[in-house]
Amino acid sequence: MEIKARAKVNLCLHVVGQREDGYHLLDSLVVFADIGDDISVEPDNKFLLEIDGPFAAGLSNGSDNLVLRAAKMYENTCNGAAIRLTKTLPISSGIGGGSADAAAVLRAISDMSGAPIPADNGLSLGADVPVCLMGSACRMRGIGGELTPLHNIPTLNAVLVNPNVSVSTPEIFRALDCKTNPNIGDFDGTNFLEELKNTRNDLQKTAIQIEPIIADCLASLMQSDANFVRMSGSGATCFGLFDSASNASHAAKIIKKDHPEWWVAPCVLNGA
Numbered sequence: 001m002e003i004k005a006r007a008k009v010n011l012c013l014h015v016v017g018q019r020e021d022g023y024h025l026l027d028s029l030v031v032f033a034d035i036g037d038d039i040s041v042e043p044d045n046k047f048l049l050e051i052d053g054p055f056a057a058g059l060s061n062g063s064d065n066l067v068l069r070a071a072k073m074y075e076n077t078c079n080g081a082a083i084r085l086t087k088t089l090p091i092s093s094g095i096g097g098g099s100a101d102a103a104a105v106l107r108a109i110s111d112m113s114g115a116p117i118p119a120d121n122g123l124s125l126g127a128d129v130p131v132c133l134m135g136s137a138c139r140m141r142g143i144g145g146e147l148t149p150l151h152n153i154p155t156l157n158a159v160l161v162n163p164n165v166s167v168s169t170p171e172i173f174r175a176l177d178c179k180t181n182p183n184i185g186d187f188d189g190t191n192f193l194e195e196l197k198n199t200r201n202d203l204q205k206t207a208i209q210i211e212p213i214i215a216d217c218l219a220s221l222m223q224s225d226a227n228f229v230r231m232s233g234s235g236a237t238c239f240g241l242f243d244s245a246s247n248a249s250h251a252a253k254i255i256k257k258d259h260p261e262w263w264v265a266p267c268v269l270n271g272a
Ligand SMILES: C[C@](O)(CO)[C@H](O)COP(=O)(O)OP(=O)(O)OC[C@H]1O[C@@H](n2ccc(N)nc2=O)[C@H](O)[C@@H]1O
Pocket: 010, 013, 022, 023, 024, 025, 026, 028, 094, 096, 099, 125, 126, 127, 128, 129, 142, 143, 144, 169, 170, 173, 233, 234
């Protein structure tokens, strides 16, 4: 079974509170790209993981890999699975690569073996796993597990830019100076870009303080005539939105030419 573990983009991410256990309460609009990691899953008598692809070197195939942690949630309901992960998304980059991989494996083993998806929808593996299991535009609240589907978000031509710098999600949350920001408010998508401009990524300022190169990514997207730019998740990946696929592709070529060491990916967000 072959599955695409699609990149997640937080169009906005408001930090609206903090629980006693330290986890933050979020209010986020999440969409998915048509690009991601590739995963193949076949039945086996034990759980095995092989990794290849451009970002394979940053990961071990040991028991800490989210793919194996997801697979082992089926230890009592499935004999095993041989899994291949082709890692094309940068690691610790704010586009949920690890969570998308985990969600894809939860789905694949459930389909393959008939075992039900775990009751917490993978939340114990990572706050982004439930939204990645949903795999379509959602408003995400709570610590990540409260999901409401969104039907009025348009299909978006985008460019994702990562400066090849890993960002630690806990470090960014810890360094926030305000953890009680306002919620998103009403968002029905009828005047999408205008409504989006009234939202925020409350992690962006802190992420730029820790990794100033994120500001360069945002600036390069602005200079290539994006209609809107912002950082996704805890960074460092930034996205720009464009009028057309050809404008996005043109912008991606220019940014890559100026910054050959960056990961630059034109894509479609919230496509069919
Ligand atoms: C920033 C987001 O990507 C937004 O979509 C997610 O909230 C993070 O999702 P994730 O990487 O799957 O996060 P996890 O692996 O569950 O958490 C990593 C760390 O981020 C912090 N964390 C995460 C989610 C959350 N709601 N509050 C937090 O404070 C915690 O310190 C946690 O130990």
